[in-house]
Amino acid sequence: MAFLADLFQFFFPRTCAVCGRRLTPAEGGLLCAACQLSFPYARPPYVPGSQLERRFWGKMPVVRAAALFRYHGGSDSAAPVLRLKYAHRPDLGYQMGRQLARQLLTTDFFSDIDVIVPVPLARVRQFVRGYNQSVAIARGLGDVAGLPVETRAVRRTVNNPSQTKYAAHRRAENVEGIFRVVRPRAVAGRHILLVDDVATTGATLASCGAELARQPGVRISVAVLGDAGGRR
Ligand SMILES: [Zn+2]
Numbered sequence: 001m002a003f004l005a006d007l008f009q010f011f012f013p014r015t016c017a018v019c020g021r022r023l024t025p026a027e028g029g030l031l032c033a034a035c036q037l038s039f040p041y042a043r044p045p046y047v048p049g050s051q052l053e054r055r056f057w058g059k060m061p062v063v064r065a066a067a068l069f070r071y072h073g074g075s076d077s078a079a080p081v082l083r084l085k086y087a088h089r090p091d092l093g094y095q096m097g098r099q100l101a102r103q104l105l106t107t108d109f110f111s112d113i114d115v116i117v118p119v120p121l122a123r124v125r126q127f128v129r130g131y132n133q134s135v136a137i138a139r140g141l142g143d144v145a146g147l148p149v150e151t152r153a154v155r156r157t158v159n160n161p162s163q164t165k166y167a168a169h170r171r172a173e174n175v176e177g178i179f180r181v182v183r184p185r186a187v188a189g190r191h192i193l194l195v196d197d198v199a200t201t202g203a204t205l206a207s208c209g210a211e212l213a214r215q216p217g218v219r220i221s222v223a224v225l226g227d228a229g230g231r232r
Contacts, residue, residue: 017080017092030080030095040070040077042227045100046109052227055202056220060209063191064109064221068100071198071226081197081226085129090136093197096225097140104223105145113221114190116142116149119208120179122159138195141223147193153186154179154212175203179211189217198226 014023016032018039027033046066047053053065071077084092104110118134126132135151142149158178181187194209199222209220 017083017089018076019079030092030099035076038076040072042067042069044107045103046107051229052199052202052222052224055199055229056206056209056222059202059206060213061219062209062222063219065199066100066104066109066221066223067199067227068096068103068225069227071228073228077226084133084136084197084225088130090131090133093133093136093225094140097137097142097195098144099140100137100223100225101141101144109221110145110147110193112191113145113147113193115187116145116147116193116195117153117187117212118149118151119194119196119204120151120154120156122156125159133197134195137197137223137225141193141195150183150186153183154181154208156180156208175207177207179208181211181215184215187212187218188215191219191221193221193223195223197224198228199224200228202229 015021016023016035017030018035019032021032023032029036031039045068046064048064050065052067053062056062056065069077071081080092080096083089116138118132118138121129121132135149138149141147156179192212194205194212196205199205205222205224209222212218213220
């Protein structure tokens, strides 16, 4: 089996999710040793009352919020997300979801969460991409935390406009009312962990969370890979 693993490595070498350099056998994670050192991991990923959490106050019944790293567009921290979304690497989302869950398991973050709900893509975008990166992250989180992932409770009717074209306040206006709960019984009365790849203003997550919270007894926590907002 070791031989087969070596052979697989030869044809499908593991590469660093930031710089793309081939990983050595000693580099067991997703990043090479050099990128790992400078990568802006959020330490710790969950801080009660963090700036990330406060972005959702007053918009949905948020309980907790966590991010694996600080996201800066155009920097090293953007590379894994770009690969995840545009280079057909859903495996990166899954692995980073697992990484985040392992860190959160050392806290009470998952304590009363019932179900994980990835923010859906509009059908056309998911068809074009072939997968929803948020589902990949959610599955990684769910496998490590031992929680179910519910992908069919909520639908997205339209996608956000491209993030490069609109200022933050424009985006916030454009995501209202784009989500619809289609399986209310799958979410009613639950504490939902809502998952997305990156939170910038948080408007997309808040729009989805507010729609879920129209069901009775719903509470929402948030987990993202990248926190692109202000200071924590
Ligand atoms: Zn690297």
